[in-house]
Amino acid sequence: MNKYIYELELKVRDYECDLQGIVNNANYQHYIEHTRHEFLLSAGISFAYLHQQQIDPVVARITMDFKTPLKSGDCFISKLYIKKEGIKYIFYQDLFRSSDLKIVLKSKVETVCVINGRLGHSELLDKTLSPYILNEL
Amino acid sequence: MNKYIYELELKVRDYECDLQGIVNNANYQHYIEHTRHEFLLSAGISFAYLHQQQIDPVVARITMDFKTPLKSGDCFISKLYIKKEGIKYIFYQDLFRSSDLKIVLKSKVETVCVINGRLGHSELLDKTLSPYILNEL
Amino acid sequence: MNKYIYELELKVRDYECDLQGIVNNANYQHYIEHTRHEFLLSAGISFAYLHQQQIDPVVARITMDFKTPLKSGDCFISKLYIKKEGIKYIFYQDLFRSSDLKIVLKSKVETVCVINGRLGHSELLDKTLSPYILNEL
Amino acid sequence: MNKYIYELELKVRDYECDLQGIVNNANYQHYIEHTRHEFLLSAGISFAYLHQQQIDPVVARITMDFKTPLKSGDCFISKLYIKKEGIKYIFYQDLFRSSDLKIVLKSKVETVCVINGRLGHSELLDKTLSPYILNEL
Numbered sequence: 001m002n003k004y005i006y007e008l009e010l011k012v013r014d015y016e017c018d019l020q021g022i023v024n025n026a027n028y029q030h031y032i033e034h035t036r037h038e039f040l041l042s043a044g045i046s047f048a049y050l051h052q053q054q055i056d057p058v059v060a061r062i063t064m065d066f067k068t069p070l071k072s073g074d075c076f077i078s079k080l081y082i083k084k085e086g087i088k089y090i091f092y093q094d095l096f097r098s099s100d101l102k103i104v105l106k107s108k109v110e111t112v113c114v115i116n117g118r119l120g121h122s123e124l125l126d127k128t129l130s131p132y133i134l135n136e137l
Numbered sequence: 138m139n140k141y142i143y144e145l146e147l148k149v150r151d152y153e154c155d156l157q158g159i160v161n162n163a164n165y166q167h168y169i170e171h172t173r174h175e176f177l178l179s180a181g182i183s184f185a186y187l188h189q190q191q192i193d194p195v196v197a198r199i200t201m202d203f204k205t206p207l208k209s210g211d212c213f214i215s216k217l218y219i220k221k222e223g224i225k226y227i228f229y230q231d232l233f234r235s236s237d238l239k240i241v242l243k244s245k246v247e248t249v250c251v252i253n254g255r256l257g258h259s260e261l262l263d264k265t266l267s268p269y270i271l272n273e274l
Numbered sequence: 275m276n277k278y279i280y281e282l283e284l285k286v287r288d289y290e291c292d293l294q295g296i297v298n299n300a301n302y303q304h305y306i307e308h309t310r311h312e313f314l315l316s317a318g319i320s321f322a323y324l325h326q327q328q329i330d331p332v333v334a335r336i337t338m339d340f341k342t343p344l345k346s347g348d349c350f351i352s353k354l355y356i357k358k359e360g361i362k363y364i365f366y367q368d369l370f371r372s373s374d375l376k377i378v379l380k381s382k383v384e385t386v387c388v389i390n391g392r393l394g395h396s397e398l399l400d401k402t403l404s405p406y407i408l409n410e411l
Numbered sequence: 412m413n414k415y416i417y418e419l420e421l422k423v424r425d426y427e428c429d430l431q432g433i434v435n436n437a438n439y440q441h442y443i444e445h446t447r448h449e450f451l452l453s454a455g456i457s458f459a460y461l462h463q464q465q466i467d468p469v470v471a472r473i474t475m476d477f478k479t480p481l482k483s484g485d486c487f488i489s490k491l492y493i494k495k496e497g498i499k500y501i502f503y504q505d506l507f508r509s510s511d512l513k514i515v516l517k518s519k520v521e522t523v524c525v526i527n528g529r530l531g532h533s534e535l536l537d538k539t540l541s542p543y544i545l546n547e548l
Contacts, residue, residue, distance in 0.1 A: 013171045014184050015435050019428040019483060020325055021185070025333050026307065026426060029300035034150045041210070047151050048158070048209035051294055059299050063337045072185035072430060073178070152298050156291040156346060157462055162444070162470050163289060166437035188431055196436050200474045209293060287445045288458050295459070308424045315484070321425050322432070322483035346459035347452070 004079040005132050006039040009098065011075045022069035028105050029062070032093040035078040036109070043128050054116045055125065060088070061110040067103045070095075076104055084133050087121060088112055141216040142269050143176040146235065149211045159206035165242050166199070169230040172215040173246070180265050191253045192262065197225070198247040204240045207232075213241055221270050224258060225249055278353040279406050280313040283372065286348045296343035302379050303336070306367040309352040310383070317402050328390045329399065334362070335384040341377045344369075350378055358407050361395060362386055415490040416543050417450040420509065423485045433480035439516050440473070443504040446489040447520070454539050465527045466536065471499065472521040478514045481506075487515055495544050498532060499523055 010031060018024040037047045050057065070076060075098035083090045089111045095104040113122045147168060155161040174184045187194065207213060212235035220227045226248045232241040250259045284305060292298040311321045324331065344350060349372035357364045363385045369378040387396045421442060429435040448458045461468065481487060486509035494501045500522045506515040524533045 013167065014174050015167050015170055015429055015437060017185075017430040018426055019322055019430070019432045020330050020332075021430045024307075024426050025336070026300045026303035029303060030150065030152050033152055033298075033300065037151050046210055048154075048293055056294050058294075058343070059340055061337070061339050062299070063335070065335050066333055069332070073183055152292055152300060154293040155289055156293070156295045156459055157467050157469075158293045161289050162473070163437045163440035166440055170436065185430055193431050195431075195480070196477055198474070198476050199436070200472070202472050203470055206469070287441065288448050289441050289444055291459075304424065304426050307426055311425050320484055322428075347457055 003081040003092070003134055004094075005081050005134075006035070006042065007077055007079040008035050008038055009075060009077050010034075012070050012072060014072050017072050022071055025064075025066065028064060028066070028095070028107070031076075031078055031095065032080075032091075032105075032107055032109065035080060035093060036091055039080060040128075043132065045124065045128050050122075050125070053124070055122045056114040057089075057111050057122075057125065058114050059109055060112050062107065064105060064107040066105060068097060070097065070104055075099070077101075081134050082129065082132050083136075084129075087119065089125075089129060140218040140229070140271055141231075142218050142271075143172070143179065144214055144216040145172050145175055146212060146214050147171075149207050149209060149213070151209050154209050159208055162201075162203065165201060165203070165232070165244070168213075168215055168232065169217075169228075169242075169244055169246065172217060172230060173228055176217060177265075180269065182261065182265050187259075187262070190261070192259045193251045194226075194248050194259075194262065195251050196246055197249050198245075200245045202243040204242060205234060207234065207241055212236070214238075218271050219266065219269050220273075221266075224256065226262075226266060277355040277366070277408055278368075279355050279408075280309070280316065281351055281353040282309050282312055283349060283351050284308075286344050286346060286350070288346050291346050296345055299338075299340065302338060302340070302369070302381070305350075305352055305369065306354075306365075306379075306381055306383065309354060309367060310365055313354060314402075317406065319398065319402050324396075324399070327398070329396045330388045331363075331385050331396075331399065332388050333383055334386050336381065338379060338381040340379060342371060344371065344378055349373070351375075355408050356403065356406050357410075358403075361393065363399075363403060414492040414503070414545055415505075416492050416545075417446070417453065418488055418490040419446050419449055420486060420488050421445075423481050423483060423487070425483050428483050433482055436475075436477065439475060439477070439506070439518070442487075442489055442506065443491075443502075443516075443518055443520065446491060446504060447502055450491060451539075454543065456535065456539050461533075461536070464535070466533045467525045468500075468522050468533075468536065469525050470520055471523050473518065475516060475518040477516060479508060481508065481515055486510070488512075492545050493540065493543050494547075495540075498530065500536075500540060 016027040091109040228246040290301040365383040427438040502520040
């Protein structure tokens with residue numbers, strides 16, 4: 001079964017590679033953040049707009065398994081699916097190298113919502129994301 | 138007359154914006170570096186491959202005029218043309234906001250070639266770039 | 275008991291903050307990577323030297339708990355201790371805000387060693403790190 | 412004569428180096444921005460505070476001459492002096508490698524002030540910076 005509900009193809013930029021000649025690990029966080037924000041946009045809300053409304057989704061916990069390093073010139077597909085646990089939205093975000101679909105990164109990003117400086121529920125966010133939540137039997 | 142010989146459309150990523158809510162200036166250097174490297178690829182050579190051959194194009198001088206700040210959600214077109222002056226390749230690189238073609242950045246990037254650690258001419262680079270040089274009357 | 279065997283004080287740089295006005299999450303990975311590399315240097319080996327010897331420590335897995343966001347102007351102390359499990363060196367890396375010692379980030383970074391492109395043991399690394407390993411009863 | 416009115420010592424972080432093994436050019440912009448903001452703090456105002464007051468100093472033009480590349484492990488001294496021309500504050504910012512004081516970067520950063528979205532004078536900024544302006548005969 002294909003759990004993924006959103007995907008985006010990206011390409012490594014040379015400045016993202018470090019002296020080992022591979023993408024520096026911190027850039028994978030950039031890739032998956034950008035994917036979440038593009039997913040939000042596709043669902044109708046912008047991260048910058050949320051911030052202006054004093055609604056700030058923040059990452060509480062992140063786990064990343066680095067499987068295959070990306071190199072200069074590589075394209076990759078960034079995919080995600082979402083679960084909800086209590087007040088947390090949990091994004092499962094995996095990257096695959098385009099050339100052979102080899103897994104590059106497996107990650108789990110647990111987010112909470114800060115509203116006017118306090119943890120809380122955002123109705124706007126809940127309403128926007130509810131069609132996309134994976135409910136397992 | 139359209140001098141540009143290469144263009145690439147890109148989109149602002151939210152992590153590129155800083156606390157002023159606009160793209161941090163250093164990222165414009167990333168955008169134009171990425172454009173040069175993609176241009177090189179389109180012309181048949183990769184920056185990483187050049188480095189493996191001990192041929193390192195380096196930037197000697199850069200001038201950037203910041204005209205209109207890019208914001209979260211903006212798409213933009215990155216264009217370039219090239220002149221040659223002595224041993225220098227000079228890239229003229231301009232960015233335009235996609236929505237209204239307003240000029241975002243005007244820049245001039247003067248590059249030289251370091252071969253095995255010394256300034257020099259790369260025949261490979263000269264041969265590859267020569268069809269693209271703008272020769273003004 | 276104080277498990278930490280290395281610490282480094284750092285300060286937030288404004289370009290590390292994003293449009294939410296807080297340090298962008300990916301920069302915490304930069305902070306803890308920089309701390310590991312400075313720790314290695316203090317123990318007598320440089321990351322760049324290792325790479326030249328074809329010894330590349332790489333991160334296999336990272337877990338980060340974001341506790342308190344850092345802001346423009348904040349100083350923080352980056353601390354680490356190390357355990358060894360099989361071929362893995364596991365770095366426990368925590369950040370504390372200097373002003374009140376509030377915990378900012380708790381992280382666990384599991385690293386392995388790639389030698390000439392294959393997973394392996396580096397005697398140099400083992401010898402250098404052995405005095406620093408935390409052995410729990 | 413020593414024109415410089417502020418200096419800050421910094422150290423290269425490995426993630427700032429790219430696949431050429433030297434500091435990626437865009438990071439020099441980070442170094443000099445951080446130096447300006449630290450200078451402002453030393454003079455009594457914070458960049459984040461200015462933004463909250465709707466006073467946003469922005470860079471209109473930047474020129475950088477890259478003289479000697481910094482590498483992993485290098486320390487460097489970032490120095491600046493300031494001139495005023497019309498509504499522009501012009502920061503002259505040079506970097507020197509600590510080990511031998513070799514010049515790394517010469518740069519000129521022309522800044523203007525955006526107040527509530529329009530170009531303007533900030534009395535706060537003028538008053539704070541006036542003791543530091545270099546007036547040449």
